[in-house]
Amino acid sequence: MHLEDLACLRQLAYRLFSSILLYPDKGRWKSIAAAAAELSKQTRLTARFAFYPQWRRLLTTLADLGGHSNLGEEYIRVFQHSPGGTACLPYESVYVEPGRQAAGWVMALLEREYATAGLALSPVMNEPPDHVAVELEFMAFLCGQEAEAWKIKAAGDATRALKRQAVFLGRHLGLWFPALAERVATADGEGVYSLVTGTARAFITHDQALIGTLLTRFQGVPGLAQAGASRQRSSTKGPPGSRRAS
Amino acid sequence: MPPDTKAATETGPGTAVLLCQDLADPGMGLDLKQLRISLAAAFPGITVGVVPDLCGHLAHSLATHRGITRAVLGLCSGEYSPVELQAGARKAGLDPFGVEVVPLGTWCAKVHPKPEAIRKAGRLLTAAVARAQAYPESGPEHAKPYFLSRGQKLSRRSLFTLPPMAYRPVPSVRGEACVAEAGCQLCANACPRDALRKMGGHMALDKARCEGCGICLTACPRDAINFPGWSLAQMEAQLGAILSPASADRPLGLLLACQKAMSTLEEMAGQGLSYSHHWMPVAVPCLGMATPTWAIQALAHGAETLALLSCGADCPFGQEQAIGGMANFCRRLLRLMGQDPEQVRVFNAGDPQRLLQALQQPPPQRRDRCRGQLREPLRLGSVEAAFASMKHLAGEKAEVSGLVLEHPYSPFGVVELRSEGCTGCLACAPACPTGALASERGGDGVTITYLASSCIGCGICAEVCPEKEAGVLRVRQMTSWDALSRGRAVLYRDQLVTCEGCGASIASRALLQRLEASLEGSEPLRTALSRYCPSCRFTFALGARPSFP
Numbered sequence: 001m002h003l004e005d006l007a008c009l010r011q012l013a014y015r016l017f018s019s020i021l022l023y024p025d026k027g028r029w030k031s032i033a034a035a036a037a038e039l040s041k042q043t044r045l046t047a048r049f050a051f052y053p054q055w056r057r058l059l060t061t062l063a064d065l066g067g068h069s070n071l072g073e074e075y076i077r078v079f080q081h082s083p084g085g086t087a088c089l090p091y092e093s094v095y096v097e098p099g100r101q102a103a104g105w106v107m108a109l110l111e112r113e114y115a116t117a118g119l120a121l122s123p124v125m126n127e128p129p130d131h132v133a134v135e136l137e138f139m140a141f142l143c144g145q146e147a148e149a150w151k152i153k154a155a156g157d158a159t160r161a162l163k164r165q166a167v168f169l170g171r172h173l174g175l176w177f178p179a180l181a182e183r184v185a186t187a188d189g190e191g192v193y194s195l196v197t198g199t200a201r202a203f204i205t206h207d208q209a210l211i212g213t214l215l216t217r218f219q220g221v222p223g224l225a226q227a228g229a230s231r232q233r234s235s236t237k238g239p240p241g242s243r244r245a246s
Numbered sequence: 247m248p249p250d251t252k253a254a255t256e257t258g259p260g261t262a263v264l265l266c267q268d269l270a271d272p273g274m275g276l277d278l279k280q281l282r283i284s285l286a287a288a289f290p291g292i293t294v295g296v297v298p299d300l301c302g303h304l305a306h307s308l309a310t311h312r313g314i315t316r317a318v319l320g321l322c323s324g325e326y327s328p329v330e331l332q333a334g335a336r337k338a339g340l341d342p343f344g345v346e347v348v349p350l351g352t353w354c355a356k357v358h359p360k361p362e363a364i365r366k367a368g369r370l371l372t373a374a375v376a377r378a379q380a381y382p383e384s385g386p387e388h389a390k391p392y393f394l395s396r397g398q399k400l401s402r403r404s405l406f407t408l409p410p411m412a413y414r415p416v417p418s419v420r421g422e423a424c425v426a427e428a429g430c431q432l433c434a435n436a437c438p439r440d441a442l443r444k445m446g447g448h449m450a451l452d453k454a455r456c457e458g459c460g461i462c463l464t465a466c467p468r469d470a471i472n473f474p475g476w477s478l479a480q481m482e483a484q485l486g487a488i489l490s491p492a493s494a495d496r497p498l499g500l501l502l503a504c505q506k507a508m509s510t511l512e513e514m515a516g517q518g519l520s521y522s523h524h525w526m527p528v529a530v531p532c533l534g535m536a537t538p539t540w541a542i543q544a545l546a547h548g549a550e551t552l553a554l555l556s557c558g559a560d561c562p563f564g565q566e567q568a569i570g571g572m573a574n575f576c577r578r579l580l581r582l583m584g585q586d587p588e589q590v591r592v593f594n595a596g597d598p599q600r601l602l603q604a605l606q607q608p609p610p611q612r613r614d615r616c617r618g619q620l621r622e623p624l625r626l627g628s629v630e631a632a633f634a635s636m637k638h639l640a641g642e643k644a645e646v647s648g649l650v651l652e653h654p655y656s657p658f659g660v661v662e663l664r665s666e667g668c669t670g671c672l673a674c675a676p677a678c679p680t681g682a683l684a685s686e687r688g689g690d691g692v693t694i695t696y697l698a699s700s701c702i703g704c705g706i707c708a709e710v711c712p713e714k715e716a717g718v719l720r721v722r723q724m725t726s727w728d729a730l731s732r733g734r735a736v737l738y739r740d741q742l743v744t745c746e747g748c749g750a751s752i753a754s755r756a757l758l759q760r761l762e763a764s765l766e767g768s769e770p771l772r773t774a775l776s777r778y779c780p781s782c783r784f785t786f787a788l789g790a791r792p793s794f795p
Contacts, residue, residue, distance in 0.1 A: 001408040043337075048329070050389040050413050052336045155405055202386035212454045213391045213411075221405065 001045060003158065003214075004150035009045055010207060011143035013055075017200045018136035020062075021090060022127075024071040036062035051206045054199040061195055071192065078184060078193045088183040092130035095176035106130055113168065114138060117145075132180065135173045136200075139165060159218055166211045174208045177201060261375055262293040262311055265320040265350070266300035274322070274355035277364050281320075284368045289375055301326060308334030308345075316344055316378040320371060322351035324512050328412040329394065343388065343415045343475040344381040346374040352515035353527055362523035365495055369526065373487035380483035384474035389413040390453055415475035416456045417463060423470035424448035428677045429706050436465035438534070438563040459532035459563045464540075467679045467702055469627060476531055482624040488526045489548040491619060499525045499609030500544050503555035504533040506562070507595035510555065514602060521605035525553070533557075534565030538657045539632035541576045541590055546635030548619035551589050551609035552576075555601065558594035568655075575655040579725060582649050583640050586612065629657050629680075633699045633730050649727035659703015660724045661696055663737045667718035670694070670740040670754030674707035674719060683707055684734075687742070692754045694738040698729035747782035 016039070019032055040059035046052050065071070079090050092110070093103035110129040114120065119141065121129050128134075146161035181201035188194035263285055269276040282294040293314065297307045301322045308317065308331065317340055319331075324347070332342035348370050354363040394410045419442070424430075427447045434442040434449060441455035442462060449470075463471045463478065489498065499522075503510075508529050514521070530536060533556045544552050556569045570592060577587035589612070593601040620638045625631035640646040661683065670692040675685035682701035686693045708719040740754040752758065758776045765772040774783055 003406055003408055006408055047337055048333050048411065050332075050336070050342075050391070051386065053339060054386075150406060153406065205386035206389065206391075209389070209453055210391050213393065216454075217393060217409075218405075 001048075002150065004147050005045065007143050007147035007150055007158075011140045011147060012039065013203055014136050014140035014143060017196070017203070018133045018140060020196050021136065021200075022133045024075055029071060030066060033062055033066035049206060049210075051199070051202040054195075054202045058195055058199040061192065065192065074188075074191060074193060078188050078191070088180060088187050090132040090180060091128065092132075092135065092172060092176050095179045103130075110135070110172065113172070117141065117164070132173075132177070135168075139168065139173060142168065155218075155221075159215070162211055162215055166208070166215060169204065169208045169211070174204055177204050260291055260293065260314065261289070261316040261318065261378055262295060262314040263318045263320065263371060263375060264300055264307065264311070265294070265296050266322055267296050267298045268301060268322050269320060269350055269355060270296075274351055275360050275363075276350060276355045276367060277360075280364055281368055281371065285371055285375070288368075288372050292375060305330040305334035305337070308340070309337035311338050314338065314340065316340070316346075316375075316381065318346040318348065318371060318374045318378050320348050320350045320367070322349070322355075323515070324349035324352060324508060327410075329410045332412055341381070341384055341474075342413065343384050344378060346378045348374045349512070352512050354523075356515040356518070357520045358523040362495070366523045366526070369488060369493055369495070372490075373484045373526075373528075376487040377480045377484040380477070380479045382472065382474050382477055382479065384415060385418070387418045387451075387453070388415050388472075388474050390416045390456065390458065414458050415473065416453055416458045417451060417460070417471045417473035419449045419451055420470045420472050421446075421448040423468050424466075425468055425470075425677075425679050428679070429710050430468075430677075430679045430704070432465045432467065432679070432704055433462035433471060436461050438565070457562070459565075460530065460535040461532060461563070461565070464535045464537050464627065467627075467704065476535075478626050481528075481530075482626055484528060485544060485547070485626075486624050488528065489544065489619070489624075491548065491621075493548075495524055497524055497550040497609050497611045498548060499551045499553060500549040501525045501527045501553045501555060501605070502533065502536055502540075502544075503527060503529055503595075504557055504561075505529050505531055506557050506560075507533075507555045510595045510598050510601060513598065519602060521602060522608040524608040525605050532561070532563050532565055534561070534563055534568050536569075536572065537626075538572055538575050538579070538655060539629060540626050541572070542579075542632045542639070543620075543624050543626065543635045545589055546620040546638045547624060549609075550612055551591065553601075553604065554590070554592045556592065556594060558596045560596065571653075571655040575651070575653045578653065579636075579651055580639075582651055583636070583646055584643055585639060586610075629702055630699050632657055636730075646727050647731075650724065651726075652722060652724040654723055656723045656725045657702060658698065658723075658725045658730060659701040659705075660698060660722045660726050660729050661701060661703075661707060661737070662720040662722070663694070663696075664716075664718050664720075665738055667713050667716045668694075668738050668740075669713065669757040669760050670738060671712060671757055673710050673712060677706050677710040679704060679706060683737075687751070689742075690744075690751075691739055691741050693736055695734050696737045697734040698726065698732060743776070745779035745782055746777045747785075748779060750779045750781070752776075752779050 016032065016035060019028060022028065036059045040056070040063060043056070046055055079088055081087055093100065093106040097103055097106055107129050111121065114129065117138070119138070121134065125134070142161055142165045146158050146165070149158035149161055178201050181197040184197040185194050265278050265281065267278070268274065270278050278296050282296070285292065285294050300307050300319065304326060311317065317335070326347065331345060331347070335342040335345050350367045350370070353370065354367040358366060391411050391413055394412060426444045426449045431444070438459060438461065439455045439457055441452045442449045443452065460473055460476045463473045463476065469478070488500070508527065511527060533554055536554070541552050554569060554573055556566060558566055573590050573592045576590040580587045580589055591604065593604065620635060622631070622634060672685040672687060672692060672694065675683045675694060680700045680702055682697050684695050686695070703721055703723045705721040708714060708721050711719045740756050742751040743753060743755055743758050744751050762772055762776050765775065778786070
């Protein structure tokens, strides 16, 4: 398996999870179901990974759900308003800042993270930068960058993209997503969103370990070991809004 | 189910035992039919199948067995592809870490005469089925990927491809059982990779650092470490089945070896060397996870000899000294108990000749055993169970009374409390991770009690004691027969002083005396603190009552 294919697969997975965790309008769900049906045919690549059993179950469920009409209600019940229970709000600041004292600070950090990759939140996006779908989409973007780099055999750039993914997962998504998945599992039981967040959790946990293993493999390779170090410093310590072209 | 798989019974999905048909080849000669019959008799409801070239087509063979929940594979050797096995298990809907592999060829067929090889194979498969059925489910946090080509230099071409990748299980911490908040750091102290850190009130594992040695599992006295694939429940099920009284091949020796050192047995089989079938191999991820409580219980449950096979100086986790220390403790304890210390022996994978010489003889039948084997279930993590095993091994021997062994690898501890320095603040008891120390505050007094047979000598109580500098609590890593036999005893008792205002209890007399002594010269404050409860003091301060009497 080429690392470019692996990066593409991971990009697709992050994009799929991101789409599912947005409010499910009918058009989006139809394309998700179609994508799931297509992805479920490609077991050759995914069967070698530990998240495969959950992934397969999710794709089958999504493909079967093509015309489901109650998902909007379910989305609201699980993620926005849960009568008699706690809604599983899909925002990072809810989990890393339970007191909501510094929610703005979390969002500012994220916006700076996006900005250092040359991105800004689109004005048509109705969600804040710490919404789970935005963070997942950002990971998809970073995987896309990595795939592009592998495609042109720019191993240094690819390693830099991998390091950036590792940092983002370690500081943001990987840190709070398991807590969200646990809440959804409690609130939704055997429901679709419990399956989605459970699979996404398995995928993200796996991805963190996989990226770490890949980076360890590149240690000691001339030109790769230090790749990304200077870029990383600028991304973490640079002033807010200082953009760098990717 | 493929056509060549014959179900022993038709009870639906469950555990399946798949045997490679090559095991019946003339070079090996295992009677697979007999094995199938004995397994079906031992476990009604499991499916036993003989699969042609199972070793050569692991992934395909497993993937065709959809619907089963646990699998045990009887293979020709221990040299199989973990990538294939794990991919096949996933396709079959199985948890790959729950699939048990028994290299029947190299552990039985190639090294023992036929009838004995079949009996041993049956016993090992029975143990593997018991182990598989005790497997707890794993989660995404338990899988750590690794590349099989690790250590090789990367070529330009290999830089752009994903090498063959497999997963090894790593533990996780069950936050609700962890008592790190109370000061326990035993797992972190034991971890050779510094992979455990306190985070949010409990310990958390850094997966990138962890290499799954399992040492934290046995260091934790609270059963807070979840390690699918190597859980204590699995080990207990496996050892229990091997040591079962039903085993015909007595005397029975247990060869407890780390996974890495198990290659020694493969090499012996490859060289055509044979040894006694009375030795039963059991693998652990690192021998450093085995504790003296394992050894004592294994002996009491029917093992005549426990052979520990370590990687020696090549141990990637640096456990050579710990393994030697553990064995040394067991041998000294056995000697003090009037038993043969040779019941516990240590071998090194670097010296296969010495191991072979030992394995060629069946373990000697112990004539100094007072009773038969202990029937209680194994509880490998329990020091109480270890003491019960010691009592069983000692029988009615009078000389064990008064036995004292102070040793850094003693699984037991002894807490000594100097009453005259203790203030009865009761900080020690809640910090005790095993409940050996308990406290009670009620009626007219405070009491601290101590049960030595639950004490592991971790020393956390002494760490949290405010009188640490004065050495009021002293913990010794010591096995004391009398202390262990004593049962729960009172270590400290003091009167509770009651509030002169409302009658509620304030604190122990010793604590208040300490307070009074430290407030010499500040009379009003001294009176207020030593005679009135906080609630009354607060009321007085608000002026609800005129003043302190």
